[in-house]
Structures are given as structure tokens and as C-alpha cells.
Amino acid sequence: MKHPTILDVANEAGVSKSLVSLVMRGSDRVSPSSRKAVVEAAKKLGYRPNAAARTMVRQRSYVIGVMVSDLHNPFFADVIDGIDTAVTDTGYRAILTTGNRLPERERLAVATLLEMRVDGLILASPVFGREVAIEASQTVPTVVVGKAIRAPAVDSVTTDDRRGGEMVVNHLVELGHRRIAHIDGGSGAGARPRRTGYAHAMRGHGLESEIRTVRGSFTEEGGAAGMRGLLADATRPTAVFVANDLAAIGVVEVLDAEGLDVPGDVSVVGYDNTALAASRRLGLTTVDQPRHDMGRVAAGLILEKIGQDRETPRRVVLPPKLIARESTGPPSDSEQS
Amino acid sequence: MKHPTILDVANEAGVSKSLVSLVMRGSDRVSPSSRKAVVEAAKKLGYRPNAAARTMVRQRSYVIGVMVSDLHNPFFADVIDGIDTAVTDTGYRAILTTGNRLPERERLAVATLLEMRVDGLILASPVFGREVAIEASQTVPTVVVGKAIRAPAVDSVTTDDRRGGEMVVNHLVELGHRRIAHIDGGSGAGARPRRTGYAHAMRGHGLESEIRTVRGSFTEEGGAAGMRGLLADATRPTAVFVANDLAAIGVVEVLDAEGLDVPGDVSVVGYDNTALAASRRLGLTTVDQPRHDMGRVAAGLILEKIGQDRETPRRVVLPPKLIARESTGPPSDSEQS
DNA sequence: ACTGATTGTTGGAACGTTCCAACTCGATGC
DNA sequence: GCATCGAGTTGGAACGTTCCAACAATCAGT
Numbered sequence: 001m002k003h004p005t006i007l008d009v010a011n012e013a014g015v016s017k018s019l020v021s022l023v024m025r026g027s028d029r030v031s032p033s034s035r036k037a038v039v040e041a042a043k044k045l046g047y048r049p050n051a052a053a054r055t056m057v058r059q060r061s062y063v064i065g066v067m068v069s070d071l072h073n074p075f076f077a078d079v080i081d082g083i084d085t086a087v088t089d090t091g092y093r094a095i096l097t098t099g100n101r102l103p104e105r106e107r108l109a110v111a112t113l114l115e116m117r118v119d120g121l122i123l124a125s126p127v128f129g130r131e132v133a134i135e136a137s138q139t140v141p142t143v144v145v146g147k148a149i150r151a152p153a154v155d156s157v158t159t160d161d162r163r164g165g166e167m168v169v170n171h172l173v174e175l176g177h178r179r180i181a182h183i184d185g186g187s188g189a190g191a192r193p194r195r196t197g198y199a200h201a202m203r204g205h206g207l208e209s210e211i212r213t214v215r216g217s218f219t220e221e222g223g224a225a226g227m228r229g230l231l232a233d234a235t236r237p238t239a240v241f242v243a244n245d246l247a248a249i250g251v252v253e254v255l256d257a258e259g260l261d262v263p264g265d266v267s268v269v270g271y272d273n274t275a276l277a278a279s280r281r282l283g284l285t286t287v288d289q290p291r292h293d294m295g296r297v298a299a300g301l302i303l304e305k306i307g308q309d310r311e312t313p314r315r316v317v318l319p320p321k322l323i324a325r326e327s328t329g330p331p332s333d334s335e336q337s
Numbered sequence: 338m339k340h341p342t343i344l345d346v347a348n349e350a351g352v353s354k355s356l357v358s359l360v361m362r363g364s365d366r367v368s369p370s371s372r373k374a375v376v377e378a379a380k381k382l383g384y385r386p387n388a389a390a391r392t393m394v395r396q397r398s399y400v401i402g403v404m405v406s407d408l409h410n411p412f413f414a415d416v417i418d419g420i421d422t423a424v425t426d427t428g429y430r431a432i433l434t435t436g437n438r439l440p441e442r443e444r445l446a447v448a449t450l451l452e453m454r455v456d457g458l459i460l461a462s463p464v465f466g467r468e469v470a471i472e473a474s475q476t477v478p479t480v481v482v483g484k485a486i487r488a489p490a491v492d493s494v495t496t497d498d499r500r501g502g503e504m505v506v507n508h509l510v511e512l513g514h515r516r517i518a519h520i521d522g523g524s525g526a527g528a529r530p531r532r533t534g535y536a537h538a539m540r541g542h543g544l545e546s547e548i549r550t551v552r553g554s555f556t557e558e559g560g561a562a563g564m565r566g567l568l569a570d571a572t573r574p575t576a577v578f579v580a581n582d583l584a585a586i587g588v589v590e591v592l593d594a595e596g597l598d599v600p601g602d603v604s605v606v607g608y609d610n611t612a613l614a615a616s617r618r619l620g621l622t623t624v625d626q627p628r629h630d631m632g633r634v635a636a637g638l639i640l641e642k643i644g645q646d647r648e649t650p651r652r653v654v655l656p657p658k659l660i661a662r663e664s665t666g667p668p669s670d671s672e673q674s
Numbered sequence: 675a676c677t678g679a680t681t682g683t684t685g686g687a688a689c690g691t692t693c694c695a696a697c698t699c700g701a702t703g704c
Numbered sequence: 705g706c707a708t709c710g711a712g713t714t715g716g717a718a719c720g721t722t723c724c725a726a727c728a729a730t731c732a733g734t
Contacts (some may be wrong), residue, residue: 003454003476005720016684021722031682046475051452052392053720056689061389063449071417077408080435084442093449096433098417105421112400112430115388116453117340138383139340220617253618276613280557281590342690353714358692368712390690393719 004045012041024049055117064120064302065113066096069106069127074274075291076124079145082295083122090303092119103128110136120302125189141305143298147189148315155305155314157298159289161190164320165197166204168241168269168287171322173205176330177239177267180207183216183226183251185243191218194271198241212237216247223247227254238266238331245270245277245286252282252327263329273323283326290318341382349378361386392454401457401639402450403433406443406464411611412628413461416482419632420459427640429456440465447473457639462526478642480635484526485652492642492651494635496626498527501657502534503541505578505606505624508659510542513667514576514604517544520553520563520588522580528555531608535578549574553584560584564591575603575668582607582614582623589619589664600666610660620663627655 006024010017015034022030023038030038041047055061064087068076080096087094097113099106106128113121114136121136125146136142137153144156165182172180182198185191195213202211216226223242227250230237242248248270255262262268270277273288297316304310343361347354352371359367360375367375378384392398401424405413417433424431434450436443443465450458451473458473462483473479474490481493502519509517519535522528532550539548553563560579564587567574579585585607592599599605607614610625634653641647 003720007720017721018684018723019682022683025722029682034682046472048448048476049452050393050454050720051449052389052398052454053689054722055389056387056393056691056720057722059689071408071414072411074409074411080408081437084435084437093445094434095449095453096435097431098421098433100418100421105425108430111385112388112432115386116432117387117389135383139385249616249618256618276616279586279613281586281593282618340690344690354691355693355714356712359713362692366712371712387690390719391692393690393721394692396719 003050004047005050006047008045009038009041009047012045013037061117061119062092063116063118064092064094064122064299065110065116065118066094066122066124067106067109067113067126068096068098068124070101070125071098073125075146075272075289078291079124079295079298082292082297083299084295085292086296086299086303092303094299099126099128101127107132114140119306122298122302141302143301145294145298151313153313155298155301155316157294157301157316157318159190159294159320160317161193161320162197162200164271164287164289164322165194165241166201167197167320167322168271169198169201169205171285171324172239172241172267172269172328173201173207175239175267175328178207179210179212179235179237180239180241181212181214181230181237182241183214183223183230183243183247185247186215186217186222188218188243191243194243216243218244218247220246220250220253223250224254225250227251231258236266239269239328240266241269243271245272245274245284248284248286248327249276249282252284262327264332267328267331269328277323277325285325285328286323288321288323290321293318340387341384342387343384345382346375346378346384349382350374398454398456399429400453400455401429401431401459401636402447402453402455403431403459403461404443404446404450404463405433405435405461407438407462408435410462412483412609412626415628416461416632416635419629419634420636421632422629423633423636423640429640431636436463436465438464444469451477456643459635459639478639480638482631482635488650490650492635492638492653494631494638494653494655496527496631496657497654498530498657499534499537501608501624501626501659502531502578503538504534504657504659505608506535506538506542508622508661509576509578509604509606509665510538510544512576512604512665515544515668516547516549516572516574517576517578518549518551518567518574519578520551520560520567520580520584522584523552523554523559525555525580528580531580553580555581555584557583557587557590560587561591562587564588568595573603576606576665577603578606580608582609582611582621585621585623585664586613586619589621599664601669604665604668606665614660614662622662622665623660625658625660627658630655 006017006020010020020038023035097109099109121140121142123144130149133154134151142154148156148158184195214226214229216222242251270284270286273286277284277286343354343357347357357375360372434446436446458477458479460481467486470491471488479491485493485495521532551563551566553559579588607621607623610623614621614623
């Protein structure tokens with residue numbers, strides 16, 4: 001249960017601690033015979049370097065810390081994948097902490113990473129206030145993913161949600177739709193730009209008079225409520241753009257219950273390209289965020305910033321992508337105008 | 338960008354480094370006036386304790402390391418939640434690394450944690466071989482979650498999948514079913530005990546002659562293929578127990594395509610109680626594993642083992658729970674025997 | 675044979691904290 | 705008035721590593 005140190009290895013191999021250190025770091029200024037002796041002694045004793053000691057003297061941990069607000073959101077799994085990909089083979093390693101969407105826990109999670117003296121900090125959609133990110137950015141390169149934060153030293157990586165909203169409208173207009181409604185995500189993250197993009201594209205197609213936005217949320221129930229609201233009206237939309245995939249499922253359920261066919265009677269579009277949307281049973285047209293790339297880019301920004309001290313913050317905005325599936329199609333003839 | 342140390346704070350406050358250390362650790366043998374001076378100096382300088390230095394001298398990191406094989410599986414989000422819950426307010430903190438289902442990456446992820454000298458190690462469904470867990474267990478308390486590993490010093494926390502299989506059969510028999518088939522998970526984790534539980538319960542109900550197992554996998558396609566196999570037969574089962582929720586969706590799709598109603602013509606049961614299953618659109622009857630509890634128990638075992646050196650390994654097996662939803666119902670009259 | 679370079683090896687200082695024994699100083703007891 | 709006590713404070717050693725200047729041994733060139 002007690003860890004052997006570099007000194008134990010040195011004794012075992014009959015050399016000095018410095019030589020053991022050189023071997024461990026893969027130096028080429030070591031004779032083959034000493035190298036062999038050290039490697040064997042290390043293996044025999046089960047030696048494992050002590051990162052804490054190394055961090056102390058090197059004044060670098062070679063660790064990137066990632067604070068994830070919510071592991072339940074599959075979004076982050078891909079982002080983390082991307083980070084891992086970018087970090088591998090650079091000599092750096094990534095460790096994660098999570099805050100469970102609770103500001104207080106998130107703060108603690110970040111503190112843990114900072115006390116460990118991570119060389120870079122990635123904050124994935126933090127829910128806490130800007131000040132935590134700003135404070136962290138004063139001592140360590142910091143990137144926020146999935147949320148734009150305005151601060152002199154904080155980089156960010158986001159997707160262009162406004163553009164995503166526009167793409168949805170363009171897709172539906174191309175199919176022949178005109179009466180396109182939007183069930184929004186209320187005050188949720190990214191809800192506003194999606195709404196703006198929708199309205200902007202509608203106007204761009206000369207469909208100002210058809211703009212119809214009802215309030216929803218990023219939940220199944222939010223989508224269902226929004227759809228019930230739309231159905232209460234005199235004229236039914238031929239297509240609905242919903243704030244995210246989960247809410248879109250609520251919409252589809254309501255349409256099912258009313259005996260309306262998707263996409264025959266109403267086309268439905270979600271957002272986020274979750275596994276739910278991809279399932280063949282649902283086949284939901286949706287908007288994909290380049291999650292993996294977001295992680296890769298975030299890690300890249302950190303590594304770049306560790307290298308040389310850049311002063312101006314970078315705000316990277318990546319393009320979304322429309323994924324057309326079976327939940328959208330041309331409006332039925334009777335509906336066409 | 339340079340971190341102030343305890344010595345900087347001491348200078349600023351006009352006291353010794355030892356006193357600063359006492360204040361930081363919340364000792365009560367400090368006069369109110371010195372405490373105030375230290376606290377203010379620390380805040381002014383933005384002091385943050387250095388965990389690496391503390392770990393060195395205390396020979397303890399007060400950190401629990403968690404290696405997660407795959408963050409895409411929502412299963413782990415709940416397990417991690419449970420770990421966090423158990424660890425909060427004990428003075429310990431949890432950090433995560435991930436291996437992306439790749440044995441080599443997993444090994445690296447574990448090495449990272451061990452080098453950081455975590456005080457306890459939780460391995461969530463590792464795909465690497467037992468030897469990694471065994472080696473780790475020689476230097477640090479180790480618990481494996483979601484997989485039973487047989488080794489003298491490795492604890493484990495799993496769910497009773499055999500019992501889960503039995504519960505499914507019992508539920509279906511209670512509804513009046515007799516022709517109950519099983520589409521298994523092939524060689525996937527937990528597939529075998531579920532299959533065994535199914536067969537055992539069938540025999541228990543005197544339905545030996547009705548036992549019908551076809552090979553599938555833990556994927557949508559695996560479930561679909563299995564169901565097509567079953568439909569090719571002369572007599573159709575009135576109920577199907579599928580290896581997991583994802584595969585169950587494949588089964589439902591095939592039944593839909595064949596114009597068969599769920600549960601009117603065929604009842605379907607999944608396993609894992611994923612968000613997919615819970616969605617009202619699907620309403621899949623399934624078996625829930627107490628994921629949160631699994632995490633809590635795992636962390637508890639670690640904390641207990643850190644406290645005093647226990648020698649015999651613990652193997653905790655938690656009970657699963659059947660969640661009845663709309664995908665199961667009584668067999669139609671014509672089918673009843 | 676002597677100088678200089680090259681290769682391999684070494685001990686000591688440093689990193690930032692905690693712990694401990696030791697110190698000061700005013701109050702208390704006789 | 706002196707020993708004793710306790711509260712508050714202190715400096716030094718230690719933790720395990722890396723880095724550096726310095727050393728020993730071998731070799732090449734003159």
C-alpha cells in the first residue's frame with residue numbers, strides 16, 4: 001500500500017536517483033546497461049511516478065481540467081471525446097469534474113481543478129455566473145464551450161444557433177412550406193438565437209406574415225404544450241420548427257394523438273441531433289452541432305495559449321448542419337398555397 | 338499568471354507561514370485578529386492552496402478517482418451522480434477520466450489517476466482485462482462498478498441481472514402470457530445472467546417447452562434481426578423479452594412494419610430504463626438498475642476501505658426493479674391458451 | 675603525455691505545503 | 705515572587721521529484 005519512490009528504485013538498481021529520473025523521462029544520455037537496471041528495478045518494485053512531486057518542481061502539471069455542467073446531456077460525451085482526441089500525443093492529459101447543473105457544485109468542481117494546478121481549464125456549458133470563469137482566466141488559460149462569455153481573457157467555442165434556425169426554415173421553404181411555426185425553448189441556452197434565425201429567414205423569404213412563435217421549453221412537455229396551442233388555432237401550420245429534439249418528441253406525440261400524420265399533415269424539425277432523433281422509429285429531421293469539433297477546437301485553443309501568451313480572446317463559432325430525415329416532406333396538395 | 342504561495346500571504350499579513358497554514362485549515366487556535374489579517378491578505382492576493390504540495394506532505398490527496406469507460410452511455414451519468422452525492426461533505430472530491438471503450442486509453446486513464454495519487458479508485462464498467470484492476474488494487478482501494486471482477490482485493494458493485502430476467506418473465510406470466518421469447522444480448526455485458534434468469538423463471542412456471550431464445554445484440558439492428566427471426570416461425574410469441582432498450586426499439590420497429598400492434602399482438606420488454614424507454618411515445622416496459630445507488634455504494638465502499646484496512650473483498654449485488662409501461666398488456670383472447 | 679571534448683553519472687537545491695517541537699507572554703496559583 | 709500553565713505563534717524538516725552545475729572516465733588529436 002506504500003508507494004516506492006525514485007530513491008527506492010535507485011537503491012535497488014544501485015544507481016543515483018538522478019539517473020532513475022533520467023531513465024523515467026526517456027533521456028538518451030543513459031548507457032544501455034544502467035537503463036536496463038533501472039527499468040527492471042522499477043518494474044520489480046511497481047514504481048509509479050508521483051505527479052504531485054513532479055508538478056511541484058516543474059511548475060506545470062501537464063493536465064487540462066474540464067468542468068462539465070451535466071453529464072446526463074449526451075452532448076458533452078462527444079465534446080469530451082473531441083478534447084481527448086486533441087490532447088492525446090501532446091503529453092497533456094485531461095481530467096474531468098462535474099457540477100450537476102448546481103452553481104455551488106460547479107464552483108467547487110472548478111476550485112478542485114485550480115487547486116490541482118491544471119495548465120488549462122475548459123468549462124462546458126457552465127451554469128454559474130461569468131465571474132467564476134473570469135476569475136479562473138486570471139490564473140490559467142480558460143475556454144468556455146457552448147456558451148458565449150464576454151471577458152477579456154476568456155476564449156469560447158460555440159455553434160451558430162441563429163444560422164441553424166435559418167437553415168431549418170430554408171429547408172422547409174425548399175420543400176414548399178409557407179405556414180411554418182416555431183415552438184421556442186423559452187429562456188433556455190441557445191433558444192434566443194434559434195428564434196431570431198427563424199424570424200430572420202422567414203422575412204428573407206417574404207413570409208413575414210406567416211411568422212408564428214409560441215413559447216415552449218427544452219422538454220417533452222414544453223413541446224407538447226406548444227403544439228396544443230398551435231392546434232387550437234383556425235389555420236394549422238404545415239410545418240413546425242421545435243426548439244430541440246426532446247420537445248419535438250412531445251410535438252409528435254400530440255400530433256399522433258390527434259390522428260395527424262408526420263410528415264403527411266405536419267412536418268416536424270428538432271434541434272441537436274440526439275440519439276433519440278436518429279432512431280429509425282422517429283427519424284427526426286434536426287440540426288446537428290459539430291460536438292466533436294467543438295471539443296477539439298477548445299482543447300486546441302488551450303494548448304495554443306499554454307504555448308505562448310496570447311492576449312486577445314478568441315471566439316470561435318462553428319457552423320451547424322441540417323440533418324434531413326423522414327419527419328419532413330412536402331406539404332400535402334390541399335394545404336399548398 | 339503566477340500563483341501566490343502561503344509565504345506571499347504570510348508576508349502580506351505580517352505573520353509566519355505556519356500561521357497562514359493554520360488559518361487555511363480552519364484551526365481554532367488562532368486569534369481573531371491574526372485570522373482576519375490572513376483572510377484579507379489571502380483574498381487580496383487571490384491565494385489558492387496548492388493541492389500538489391499538500392498531497393506531498395500529507396501523503397494523501399483526498400481525491401477519489403473515477404475511470405469511466407464510456408460517457409456516451411447515460412448509465413454512467415447517474416452512477417457518477419451517486420458517487421458525487423456520497424463523497425460530498427466527507428472532505429473528499431471526485432475526479433474523472435475516460436477511456437472511450439478502448440483498452441489502451443483506459444489503461445492510460447487509470448495510470449493518470451494513480452500517478453496523481455488518488456486515495457481510492459472506482460472503475461466504471463472497464464473493458465480492459467482484470468489485471469489492470471488487480472494491479473491498481475495493490476496500491477489503492479479499488480471498486481469495480483457494473484462488472485463482477487474476481488480478485489482478492491477488488492470490491493465490486495453490480496445489479497442482479499439474473500433476477501431482472503426472472504422479474505420480466507414473472508410480469509408477463511402474471512399478465513397471462515405463455516409463449517414468451519427472449520432476444521438476447523449475445524456476448525455483451527450482463528447478457529448471460531439475463532438469459533439465465535429468463536430460462537430459470539420459465540421453468541419455474543412450468544413453461545419449459547415454451548423457452549425460445551434467439552441471438553441478438555445490444556443494438557437496434559440486433560433486436561430487429563432477432564425479431565425477424567422469431568416472425569419467420571410458425572407460431573408467433575405473444576411476448577418478447579429483449580436484451581436492452583435499444584434492441585427493443587429495433588423489435589418495435591419490425592413489429593410496426595409488419596402491421597402488428599404493441600402490446601395488442603405482441604408485448605415487448607426492454608432492459609436498462611433509458612430515457613428512450615421512458616419517452617411517452619414509446620412507453621417501454623423495462624428493468625431499472627439502481628444506478629444512483631450503485632455509485633453511492635461504490636463510493637461508500639471506498640471511503641470505508643480508506644478508513645481502515647479491510648482485507649476481504651466485498652461484492653455488493655443490488656436488486657433491479659421492473660418498470661411496467663404501455664408496451665406490455667394481456668395477450669389478445671385469440672392467443673390465450 | 676597533455677589538452678579538450680564527449681559521454682555518463684552524481685549530489686544538492688528547489689518547489690509549496692503540513693507537522694512538530696519549541697518558543698513567548700500574560701495569567702494563575704501558592 | 706516564583707513555578708506552572710495555556711494560548712498563540714514560530715522556524716525547520718520533510719514529502720518526491722526535476723534541474724543544474726560539477727564530476728569521472730574515456731577518447732581524439734597533437
